[in-house]
Amino acid sequence: MRDPQDDLFKALADPTRRRVLDLLAEREGATVSELAAEFPNLVASGISKHLMALRAAGLVRSTRDGRRQIYRLEPEAFASVLAPWLAKYEPYWMAALERLRALADCAEGDRKA
Amino acid sequence: MRDPQDDLFKALADPTRRRVLDLLAEREGATVSELAAEFPNLVASGISKHLMALRAAGLVRSTRDGRRQIYRLEPEAFASVLAPWLAKYEPYWMAALERLRALADCAEGDRKA
DNA sequence: TCAACGCCTTACCAATGGGTAATGTATTAC
DNA sequence: GTAATACATTACCCATTGGTAAGGCGTTGA
Helix, strand or coil, rough: CCHHHHHHHHHCCCCHHHHHHHHHHCCCCCHHHHHHHCCCCCCCCHHHHHHHHHHHHCCEEEEECCCEEEEECCCHHHHHHHHHHHHHHHHHHHHHHHHHHHHHHHHHHHHCC | CCCCHHHHHHHHHHHHHHHHHHHHHHCCCHHHHHHHHCCCCCCCHHHHHHHHHHHHHHEEEEECCCCEEEEECHHHHHHHHHHHHHHHHHHHHHHHHHHHHHHHHHHHHHHHC
16 A cells, blocks of 8 residues: 555544544543553554554554653644545535535524524 | 444545546546446446445435436535544644645745746 | 563454456347 | 346455454563
8 A cells, every 4th residue: 555545545444443533533642552441342452553554544643652652643644635635526515515504503593492 | 334434434445436436526427337437457347336335325326317327426425424524623634734725825836936 | 680561563363345257137229 | 029238236256454362672660
């Protein structure tokens, strides 16, 4: 896998990896063991492998702190790979997004009523 | 696979399927054979399977026209699945996106100079 | 110094998934 | 009616991948 776009989408294809991203978005940095604690049905080494994939895709970044390794979200891949890809379909989903927003506004109106 | 988010990201994980989406975005609707013609190293039935996956993910929609089947982009999945997912990371990649835009502006400035 | 810790790496297994080939099913053309 | 077209579907093969278990390497604390 050399294509960064392919790396990114392959990395996002796994639900465990998406959950890891969610956790990192909430916590603003976490160690492997902290993340592994959130996955009772998984071994720590498995999380490590997932983090490798996320790092290869440029979605996370790791810094050493003693014997621990802190993982954080790396927004660069979002901007340099995902955003350009999304831009190609912008005319298509913009319209649908507007409809979604209208629906949300409508639902909000219902709650207020 | 029951989770729509999982279906969508799994569907986007394959480069052939992303290319199909690109072609559909350019052409505004195409048949299976038209799409298959763009993939010399693939058999038509393979394209059909990919289109099934894309349809299951809600990324494309198909309408019958006699014995042909026309496939189009379905923006609904973009808006109802992808957009909410992106929204969670908006604070992260917004900053990076701004930097990217600044870089683009810089490059444009260079070309003008 | 040495044992425990935190993480990475490797080897390996089972399951998934992309690919083809063959068959089935409408639909069109002759 | 019959043949050809346009896809869908099924069965099957092989490569990839998620998962575990075991071992390695650097770091920390006694």
